[in-house]
Amino acid sequence: xxxxxxxxxxxxxxxxxxxxxxxxxxxxxxxxxxxxxxxxxxxxxxxxxxxxxxxxxxxxxxxxxxxxxxxxxxxxxxxxxxxxxxxxxxxxxxxxxxxxxxxxxxxxxxxxxxxxxxxxxxxxxxxxxxxxxxxxxxxxxxxxxxxxxxxxxxxxxxxxxxxxxxxxxxxxxxxxxxxxxxxxxxxxxxxxxxxxxxxxxxxxxxxxxxxxxxxxxxxxxxxxxxxxxxxxxxxxxxxxxxxxxxxxxxxxxxxxxxxxxxxxxxxxxxxxxxxxxxxxxxxxxxxxxxxxxxxxxxxxxxxxxxxxxxxxxxxxxxxxxxxxxxxxxxxxxxxxxxxxxxxxxxxxxxxxxxxxxxxxxxxxxxxxxxxxxxxxxxxxxxxxxxxx
Ligand SMILES: [Zn+2]
Numbered sequence: 309x310x311x312x313x314x315x316x317x318x319x320x321x322x323x324x325x326x327x328x329x330x331x332x333x334x335x336x337x338x339x340x341x342x343x344x345x346x347x348x349x350x351x352x353x354x355x356x357x358x359x360x361x362x363x364x365x366x367x368x369x370x371x372x373x374x375x376x377x378x379x380x381x382x383x384x385x386x387x388x389x390x391x392x393x394x395x396x397x398x399x400x401x402x403x404x405x406x407x408x409x410x411x412x413x414x415x416x417x418x419x420x421x422x423x424x425x426x427x428x429x430x431x432x433x434x435x436x437x438x439x440x441x442x443x444x445x446x447x448x449x450x451x452x453x454x455x456x457x458x459x460x461x462x463x464x465x466x467x468x469x470x471x472x473x474x475x476x477x478x479x480x481x482x483x484x485x486x487x488x489x490x491x492x493x494x495x496x497x498x499x500x501x502x503x504x505x506x507x508x509x510x511x512x513x514x515x516x517x518x519x520x521x522x523x524x525x526x527x528x529x530x531x532x533x534x535x536x537x538x539x540x541x542x543x544x545x546x547x548x549x550x551x552x553x554x555x556x557x558x559x560x561x562x563x564x565x566x567x568x569x570x571x572x573x574x575x576x577x578x579x580x581x582x583x584x585x586x587x588x589x590x591x592x593x594x595x596x597x598x599x600x601x602x603x604x605x606x607x608x609x610x611x612x613x614x615x616x617x618x619x620x621x622x623x624x625x626x627x628x629x630x631x632x633x634x635x636x637x638x639x640x641x642x643x644x645x646x647x648x649x650x651x652x653x654x655x656x657x658x659x660x661x662x663x664x665x666x667x668x669x670x671x672x673x674x675x676x677x678x679x680x681x682x683x684x685x686x687x688x689x690x691x692x693x694x695x696x
Contacts, residue, residue, distance in 0.1 A: 310621070312430055313670045320422050320669060321409070323350075325402035327418040328411035332367070332448075333396075334389040340367025340448040343388045343421075347446060348372075350425055354432045354439070361460060367448025369457045371464070380443035381687040382680055383464055383644070385635050386417060386424050386474035386651075387450030387457075391658045400660070408663040415654020415664040420474035421446070423651055423669065427677035436677075438684035443468065450635055453492075453597055461638045470610060470683050471639035471646040476654035476664070477672060482628035484649030485611050488534055489569055489600030490633050493559040493576060495521060496591040497544070501553035511551025512587040515544045518555040520584035525559060528575055534564030534631075535572060561596065562631060566641075569596040598633040599641040601648065610645035613686075617678045623671055650676050 313320075327346065332339035344367065348358050351372050359371040367388060373380050390413030402411035409419065424444070431439040443464060447457035454461070465471065477483050497518045502511030528537040537559065544555025561576070563569045573596055580592045601607070611627055618625035627649075636648035653668035655661075 310670065310674050312433055313426060313673050316426060317670055320426055320673075321404070321666070324409060324414065324419050324422045324664075325411075327421060328402040328414050329397045331392065331394045331397045332388055332390050332413065333393050334366065334391070334449055334452040336394050337363070337365065337367050337448075339394070340388050344368055344370055344446060344448070347388075347421060347425065351428070354429065363448065363456055366456055369448060369460055370446040371460065372444040372446065373442065374440050376440050377443070378440045379687055380441055380467075381469040382442045382683050383468040383471040383639060384424055384442055384444045384474065385447070385461060385471065386421050386444070387447050387635065388421065389448050389451050390416065391451050404666065407666050409666055410661075410663050412662065415476040415652065415662055416657045417474055417476060417651055419654070419664045419669065420476060420651030423673045423676060424474055426673050427680065430673065430677040431680060436681050438681040441684045441687055442680060447635070454635055454638075457635070458638060461635055462642060465639040465642045465644050468639070468644055469687060471636065471644045472650050472676065472679065473634060473636040473646065473648035474651045475634050475636070475648050476651040476657065477649045477668065478628055478630065479653060479655035480626070480628075481653050481668070482626045482649065483614065483647060484630050484636070485607060485627035485647060486603040486629040487601040487633055487636060487648065488562045488564050488631045489596060489598045489637055490560065490562040491594060491596035491598065493561065493592060493594035495557040495559065495580060496593070497521070497555045497557070497588060498590070499551070499553045499585070499588045502551045504549050504551050508551060512553070512585060513551050514555035514588060515552045517583060517585040517588040517590070518542060518544060518557050521579060521590070522557060524579045525576065528572060533568065534562070535568055536560075536562040537572065537576075559594075563596065564600055565602060566599060569599065572596070598637045601637045601640040601646065603629075606643065606645045607640060607647060610647050613682060614647055614675070614679050617682050618675055621674065621678070623675060625675070
């Protein structure tokens with residue numbers, strides 16, 4: 309069964325190379341759409357229909373299902389954007405060395421795109437009708453928090469039973485069973501300008517206020533509980549001899565549970581509502597935009613099924629928690645059985661040294677196709693028992 313994929317390994321690598329060599333940073337619409345076009349053509353060859361959700365600013369989001377789709381209860385999510393700016397692919401194009409593939413976005417997640425495509429191809433070529441039960445979202449803005457695709461994912465999540473998310477497997481091979489959630493806040497601090505030599509008593513320093521807030525916000529961090537609040541960027545002031553009337557702080561927040569996200573949000577709002585420097589005000593923007601993905605009972609069910617599928621062909625599948633966010637949070641939050649990290653094994657993500665383990669490509673592709681096949685059986689059984 310796995311033979312088909314082994315035979316196609318070179319084609320898979322060639323396609324990964326082609327995709328890696330197209331810059332598709334989240335803000336480079338043309339590149340993302342180019343990646344989309346290549347994938348669209350491949351899915352079309354198998355009779356899949358593509359709904360393109362046009363986007364002016366970011367890459368188009370694609371919703372893909374088969375023309376003979378029956379009951380699309382299995383959602384697959386893979387993003388086409390990367391974190392790398394235009395020019396990176398030219399600077400360090402796709403290359404293979406010592407069993408590893410390198411290049412911008414090779415693991416996160418150009419190789420995952422190809423893994424997904426070939427898992428579907430595998431089902432198609434081996435006449436396993438399971439490909440008729442999938443609905444695929446290829447989005448173009450995951451790396452910046454999915455501002456346009458989140459709604460699409462949430463809408464489709466309402467009608468599916470399972471979600472498999474194609475982020476790469478961790479470097480030890482583990483798939484991802486829980487993730488922290490998080491969000492971003494912006495503090496726009498207003499004070500009153502004055503010359504710091506001539507009339508300092510007339511000024512109210514926005515920077516001083518932001519300094520107090522930075523310390524208070526950082527105190528919300530609790531590494532043991534998985535909470536992190538970090539002011540990552542500050543800006544403010546126009547001249548060294550002026551009391552600054554404005555300052556801005558950009559805050560990154562991570563949480564481990566739904567309960568924490570409510571609690572931290574309340575605390576941030578409360579800290580920003582009371583001035584430490586009299587006369588300042590703060591406009592607070594943002595919020596928690598990715599709920600945490602917790603390993604609850606429903607996700608545990610799907611995880612166990614994937615592990616069984618792995619066992620059936622001699623692959624021991626381990627799972628792990630990771631701090632970073634992904635689109636897996638959205639279906640999971642809406643009650644869909646969700647597992648992430650279904651792509652091939654990769655490491656040094658978002659870094660220059662990003663790599664993908666070539667040996668894991670066929671194995672993870674097979675794991676995915678067999679998981680889809682198994683879930684299809686479950687769906688059919690469920691539908692039948694509902695009909696009774
Ligand atoms: Zn990713």
